[in-house]
Structures are given as C-alpha cells and as structure tokens.
Amino acid sequence: MLPRTLLPVHALVLVSAILAPACKPEEGAATDTDPTDSAATDTDPTDTAATQPTTSDTDTAATDTDTTASDTADTDTDTDTGGEVCVPRDPVVTAEVGIDFGTWPVMDGEPETISVAAACTVQTATQVEGKVEVALLCSQGDLLDVAVTLFVTAPADFAIDIQDGQTVALDAYWQGEGHHIGSGEWFVLKAADTGAVLLAGVAHDSNFGVNEVFGALTVDTVEGMCPLPCGSECFDTSDPERIAFQFVHDEGPSLEVVDGTRGEFLAQGRKFDAVVAKAEKYYCLNCWSWYVWVIGSVPA
Numbered sequence: 001m002l003p004r005t006l007l008p009v010h011a012l013v014l015v016s017a018i019l020a021p022a023c024k025p026e027e028g029a030a031t032d033t034d035p036t037d038s039a040a041t042d043t044d045p046t047d048t049a050a051t052q053p054t055t056s057d058t059d060t061a062a063t064d065t066d067t068t069a070s071d072t073a074d075t076d077t078d079t080d081t082g083g084e085v086c087v088p089r090d091p092v093v094t095a096e097v098g099i100d101f102g103t104w105p106v107m108d109g110e111p112e113t114i115s116v117a118a119a120c121t122v123q124t125a126t127q128v129e130g131k132v133e134v135a136l137l138c139s140q141g142d143l144l145d146v147a148v149t150l151f152v153t154a155p156a157d158f159a160i161d162i163q164d165g166q167t168v169a170l171d172a173y174w175q176g177e178g179h180h181i182g183s184g185e186w187f188v189l190k191a192a193d194t195g196a197v198l199l200a201g202v203a204h205d206s207n208f209g210v211n212e213v214f215g216a217l218t219v220d221t222v223e224g225m226c227p228l229p230c231g232s233e234c235f236d237t238s239d240p241e242r243i244a245f246q247f248v249h250d251e252g253p254s255l256e257v258v259d260g261t262r263g264e265f266l267a268q269g270r271k272f273d274a275v276v277a278k279a280e281k282y283y284c285l286n287c288w289s290w291y292v293w294v295i296g297s298v299p300a
Contacts, residue, residue, distance in 0.1 A: 086226035086242065089260025095277035095294045097201035098151035099172055099185055104143065111181050116140065116172040117213070119192065120148070125162035130154045132296075134162055134189065134199065138170055148172070150187055152201050152294050154275050155262070160199055161270075161298040167192040171213035182288075188213050196268055201294040207245075216250040216268060217295075223281065225258050230283065238287075240280035245293060247274050257293075270297040 107113045118138035125134045132152040137145045148170065152158075162168070172187035184204030190197050195215045202210060211218050222244040229239035242259040249267035257263045259279035265272050278292040 087258055087261055089242075090262065092155055093260055093262050093275055093277055094153070094155070095201070095275050095292050096151070096153035097185065097187075097203040097292065097294060099174060099187055100147075100149040100151070101172070101174065102147040102149075104138075104146055104148065106176075111183070112176040114172070114174040116148070116170055116187075118143070118146075118148075118170050120168050120170045122162055122164055122166040122168060123147075124164055125160065125166075127158070127160050130156040130158050132158070132160055132199070134160075136168070136170060150189065150199070150201075152199065152296075154294050154296075158273060158275065158294070158296060159298045160296050162189070162198050168198065169195075173209055186210055188215075190215050194268075196270060197272075197295065197297055199294070199296045203292045205288045205290060207291060217272075218248045220246045220248070221279075221289075222246050222256055225256075234283040236283070236285050238282070238284045240282045240290075243279045243281050243289075245274070245276055245279055245291075247272070247295065266300050269300055271300045272297045 101114050101116070104114055104116060107115065116138065118140035120136040120138035123135040123137060126132070130153055132150075132154065134150040136148045136150070138148050139145060150172075169190045169192050170187065171190075172185070174185040175181070175183060177183045182205060186200075186202040186204055186207075186209070188197060188200040188210065197215050197217055200210070200214070207219050207221070223241070225244045226242040228234055228241050230237040244256050244258040246254060246256045247265070248254040249265070249272075251267045253265045253267045255263045255265040255272075255274060257274050257276040257279075259276060262273070262275045264274070272295060274293065274295045276293045278290055280291075281289045
C-alpha cells in the first residue's frame with residue numbers, strides 16, 4: 001500500500017503491483033474464495049492455445065512418444081491446463097488500482113468497508129501514457145452526486161473508451177486493515193446503456209464479489225499453470241505460486257492470462273485488454289493470495 005497522506009484513510013487506496021507484500025497475516029477463512037477454481041482442470045486444448053502466442057513450448061502430449069497415453073495425460077495435468085504453459089513475466093506488464101471514494105460513508109466493523117452500487121455520470125476521463133483517471137458523480141439512495149475518482153496505471157498503450165458526460169454504473173468495494181486482515185479494493189465500471197464493461201480493476205487478496213457485478217464477463221482463478229517454487233515441500237514457504245485468471249465472456253470467447261502477462265480477446269463488438277500484474281498464491285502460514293489486475297475495452 002502506498003501511504004495516504006492527502007486523503008482520509010478510506011478515501012484513497014492505491015496499491016502497486018510491484019510493492020505488493022509477499023506475505024500477509026491471514027484470517028482463517030481468507031483464502032481464494034473463487035467458487036470456480038475447477039477451471040484449472042480444463043483439458044480443452046483449444047480454449048487458450050491462442051492466447052499466449054509468444055510461447056514456443058509444446059505440450060507434453062504432443063512430444064513425448066516414449067510414454068503411454070495415460071502417463072502423458074498425467075504429466076500434462078501436472079504441468080499445465082488445456083495445453084497452456086507457464087510463460088515468464090513481462091517486465092512492462094505492471095498495474096496499479098486506486099479509488100478515491102470522497103465522502104462515501106464507511107461501514108463500521110472489523111474491518112471497515114465501503115461498498116458502492118451507484119448510477120454515475122462521467123465528469124472527465126483521461127489516459128496519459130497508461131495513467132488513467134476517471135472522475136465521476138455518483139448517486140445511490142440518499143447519496144446524491146458524490147464525487148468518486150478511479151485511478152489505474154497500466155502499460156502505456158492501454159486504451160479506454162469512456163466519454164465525458166457518459167452515464168455509467170459503478171460497483172466498487174474497499175476494506176481496511178483488521179486483525180489478520182489486509183486492506184484491498186476493486187471496482188467495475190459499465191456502460192449504463194449496454195452493460196458493457198468499460199474498465200475494471202482489482203487490488204485484493206481475491207476476486208470475491210467481482211463476478212456478481214461483472215456483466216457478461218466472468219473471471220476465474222486457474223492454478224497449476226506454473227511449477228510450485230517449493231516443489232513438494234510447500235508448508236510455510238514464502239515463495240508464491242504464479243497462477244492465472246481465465247476471463248470468459250457470455251458470447252463464448254475466453255482468455256487465460258498468467259501472472260505478469262497480458263492478453264486480448266474480442267466480444268460484444270469490443271476488444272478487451274486484460275493486464276494481470278500480480279496473480280500469486282502463497283503457502284506460508286497466515287498468508288493468502290495477492291491479485292492486481294485491470295481490464296478495459298474499446299470498440300473493435
């Protein structure tokens with residue numbers, strides 16, 4: 001977390017993928033809560049083979065002619081999912097996510113939280129060399145025209161399609177630090193007329209809650225993409241496993257993006273650009289996963 005010196009503790013939380021802590025105290029139930037982790041067992045070789053065109057690795061089943069079919073299948077399941085491989089991190093794939101909730105009320109509890117499901121109007125939307133800022137006026141119930149600002153840092157060519165004066169829907173969430181609980185946040189910004197996801201970002205220990213407001217998109221965690229850094233001795237290690245996220249659109253297109261990489265797909269007449277800066281699962285005691293990713297869309 002970057003220090004918040006100019007805003008209240010709940011006002012702006014800016015989380016850098018580069019500065020994400022390697023190990024955080026964990027509440028007993030604070031593990032990866034995505035209910036669809038079974039995507040890691042997907043054996044369809046056509047789902048994701050086209051999503052990582054830079055890799056030259058080949059699937060074990062296609063090259064190992066000395067093993068039986070069952071041996072090959074077992075090896076393939078252990079090393080990848082559906083023909084996907086563990087590609088190295090791209091050093092230019094970084095991201096940050098921040099939300100200035102302004103005077104939006106903070107809910108007391110352990111931890112404190114802010115939850116937004118509002119109709120908003122875009123005041124300004126800018127992108128300068130990957131630094132995105134979207135200023136909104138949002139209303140929900142008795143809250144009228146509350147200023148909320150979204151911040152995203154992504155690669156310089158990351159594009160947005162958000163217009164001044166546009167009517168949008170904002171779902172956003174923040175939680176503060178608590179006993180064995182780390183802080184984090186996420187948001188999803190959709191076009192009010194079409195429901196298309198315009199911009200979304202997560203800097204949290206899970207994607208919990210995102211799919212409920214993600215429109216035609218779904219994000220699932222995919223484990224087993226990369227070798228465990230601890231081998232078979234993973235108890236209380238501080239080295240994370242690099243995992244992946246599978247982005248699926250209701251129209252059918254899907255994309256698996258490994259930690260530290262980026263990918264694109266076309267759906268609903270739009271091009272979606274997914275930047276996964278951090279997708280790490282920790283095995284140390286009192287630790288949890290750490291995710292930082294953003295996705296934006298523009299007309300195809």
